[in-house]
Amino acid sequence: MCLVLGGKRIKSRLFVGTGKLPNYELIKDIINEADIDVVTVAVRRASKDSTRENILDYIPKDTIIMVNTSGARDHKEAVKIALIGRELTNSDWVKVEIEADTKYLLPDNEETIKACEILVKEGFKVFPYISPDLIVSKKLEDIGVCAVMPLGAPIGTNKGLVAKELLKTIISEVKIPVIVDAGIGRPSHAAEAMELGAEACLINTAIATAKDPVNMAKAFKMAIDAGRKAYEIGILKEKEYADASSPLTGFLRGV
Amino acid sequence: MNLDEFVNLYEEYKKKPSKKEAIDILNKDEITEVDYIKLLNCYDLDVLEIAARKAKDITERYFGKNIFLYVPLYISNFCSSGCIYCGYSCFNKIKRKRLNIKEIEDEMKALKKRGFQSILILTGEDNTKEGFNHLKDAVRLARRYFSEVLIETSPLTLDGYMELVNEGLTGVTLYQETYDLDTYKKVHLLGEKRNFKARLWAIERAIEAGVREVNIGCLLGLCSDYLKDVFLLSMHAMYLLKKYPKIELSISFPRIRPFKGMNFDYTEVSDLELVKFIVYTRLLLKNVGINISTRERSDLRDNLIGLGVTKMSAESKTSVGGYSKESDSLGQFEVSDKRSLDEIIKVIRSKGYNAEFINWVMI
Numbered sequence: 001m002c003l004v005l006g007g008k009r010i011k012s013r014l015f016v017g018t019g020k021l022p023n024y025e026l027i028k029d030i031i032n033e034a035d036i037d038v039v040t041v042a043v044r045r046a047s048k049d050s051t052r053e054n055i056l057d058y059i060p061k062d063t064i065i066m067v068n069t070s071g072a073r074d075h076k077e078a079v080k081i082a083l084i085g086r087e088l089t090n091s092d093w094v095k096v097e098i099e100a101d102t103k104y105l106l107p108d109n110e111e112t113i114k115a116c117e118i119l120v121k122e123g124f125k126v127f128p129y130i131s132p133d134l135i136v137s138k139k140l141e142d143i144g145v146c147a148v149m150p151l152g153a154p155i156g157t158n159k160g161l162v163a164k165e166l167l168k169t170i171i172s173e174v175k176i177p178v179i180v181d182a183g184i185g186r187p188s189h190a191a192e193a194m195e196l197g198a199e200a201c202l203i204n205t206a207i208a209t210a211k212d213p214v215n216m217a218k219a220f221k222m223a224i225d226a227g228r229k230a231y232e233i234g235i236l237k238e239k240e241y242a243d244a245s246s247p248l249t250g251f252l253r254g255v
Numbered sequence: 256m257n258l259d260e261f262v263n264l265y266e267e268y269k270k271k272p273s274k275k276e277a278i279d280i281l282n283k284d285e286i287t288e289v290d291y292i293k294l295l296n297c298y299d300l301d302v303l304e305i306a307a308r309k310a311k312d313i314t315e316r317y318f319g320k321n322i323f324l325y326v327p328l329y330i331s332n333f334c335s336s337g338c339i340y341c342g343y344s345c346f347n348k349i350k351r352k353r354l355n356i357k358e359i360e361d362e363m364k365a366l367k368k369r370g371f372q373s374i375l376i377l378t379g380e381d382n383t384k385e386g387f388n389h390l391k392d393a394v395r396l397a398r399r400y401f402s403e404v405l406i407e408t409s410p411l412t413l414d415g416y417m418e419l420v421n422e423g424l425t426g427v428t429l430y431q432e433t434y435d436l437d438t439y440k441k442v443h444l445l446g447e448k449r450n451f452k453a454r455l456w457a458i459e460r461a462i463e464a465g466v467r468e469v470n471i472g473c474l475l476g477l478c479s480d481y482l483k484d485v486f487l488l489s490m491h492a493m494y495l496l497k498k499y500p501k502i503e504l505s506i507s508f509p510r511i512r513p514f515k516g517m518n519f520d521y522t523e524v525s526d527l528e529l530v531k532f533i534v535y536t537r538l539l540l541k542n543v544g545i546n547i548s549t550r551e552r553s554d555l556r557d558n559l560i561g562l563g564v565t566k567m568s569a570e571s572k573t574s575v576g577g578y579s580k581e582s583d584s585l586g587q588f589e590v591s592d593k594r595s596l597d598e599i600i601k602v603i604r605s606k607g608y609n610a611e612f613i614n615w616v617m618i
Contacts, residue, residue, distance in 0.1 A: 019319055019321075020315070020318075020319020020320060020321065021319065021320060021609065022320035022604075022607045022608055022609050023604060023609050024609070043616050044402070044613050044614060044615050044616040045611070045613060052370040052610075052612055071614075071615055071616070073467075073501045077618060080618040081616060081618060084616055084618060099501075100500060100501050101500040101501070102496065102500060102501065102502065102503060102504070102542050103496060103500065103541075103542050105317075105542070156316035156317055157316070158316070204319075205315075205316055205319070208319055208320060209315040209316065209319065209320060
């Protein structure tokens, strides 16, 4: 089944961050070789005012750019950054990222809700990055965001789905897509998120800091596709005891 | 911040750990202040190698494969303080100069043309009204050309910092120079800089005035117990991060460099010590930027890429001006890494890192 987000059909459920890569040429290679549809770009890195390299020159034209408000400390800064980002990239997709803490880089959900309210009214396709909280997710759904992007674990920790139980509540209760963002360190973590019913995963550090980012992106893509396929088929539930195909006590019931 | 408490903690634990003890510390996810003291006192190269690998991983997780480049611009060398380690000291009979607005703009244009997006504007310790207005003009002008505008000047009042934030100031660099009070008194002989506490608290005024980032540091070699200085610097950083969790904080470990007329004894700090400070500090302060300026040799700077360093100055002049045309003033200290920006970018890339110029978009 194809994913539809912000009015667009998305083939690849792997979204890729661009801020930590060792060079910009890799962005093009990752997009082309791992078939990526959506990349995030920090507005602070996309200035056209630079006499040096511009990250936007390395992103193929048909790729969807989700501008990222990282660096914003409150909703007012996030809104301003999103407006600048839209102007720079001609993209109205925005990942709202507001961090009020530089140590753990955890998102400020309260400020994020405020920013999303304004940005949805401004006509953006809004994708808020949040700490995994069902109530916040529902509020964001009511506001009209395209998807919620809860973290699996704090940014860059590579710890996987430490917030698994909370993610499950969000996936189960909100109707908009859930994209797991942050903390995913291995393809198996991404597969797990997809098996839970996430619609996509956004990976940055684990690809950017890998020895071979292009092939690591491909590995994540395969894991995400596998996890999604399994979810769509319907994953058998884990059971405490073996479920014998020939019941041991069937004779009592005349089997 | 209760400095005495940290001094006591340092004195209590400042002994060389066994290799096993040091490796046990490295196996922890989070190290404590006491662990950090022990590591600073560890000289085992095997331990340092293990720590360096961990520091590299942590740095990449937090900062990606990026080295952020900035450039300093000295706009004035007028100074009312007498600090024995500084070429701009009022005791030094050097030609004093203040760039006029046209000259500042020429310098900024020249730097912008080279690709810099982040500028650090420096002056001597000039607390006059004239000096402040000159600085304010420079910040206003810098905002037109650069995404990030930082200053390194004498401490300002809260109102002073707020005025500059309104003009576009994004960050403040302010080094305590040394956290050892006795040493501080011995090296600061004249002027407002003699006031240790006034300097210590000033960085908080800058944060409260609304700057996004601050950079703190101490001049290694001023205090003979430089391990204590490094420890107290890191404690200062931890204190600031706890009190102001939104602030982007960087630290610097500058080592004393010679300047014309220099005449005082200082303690040599070896390359090994510097590497230790960077690596072990990264284990304690995972999210803090670590800055290495051109006062360090090019070969050392190259080898530090990937060990915890996140920011570097490039193509620096420590004379007043000197980018758009040759400066006729003496430098505050001798620059060691004199390579061009393009050469430095080439090395960064060859090490598998991206040279970044923008870390903040001016909004």
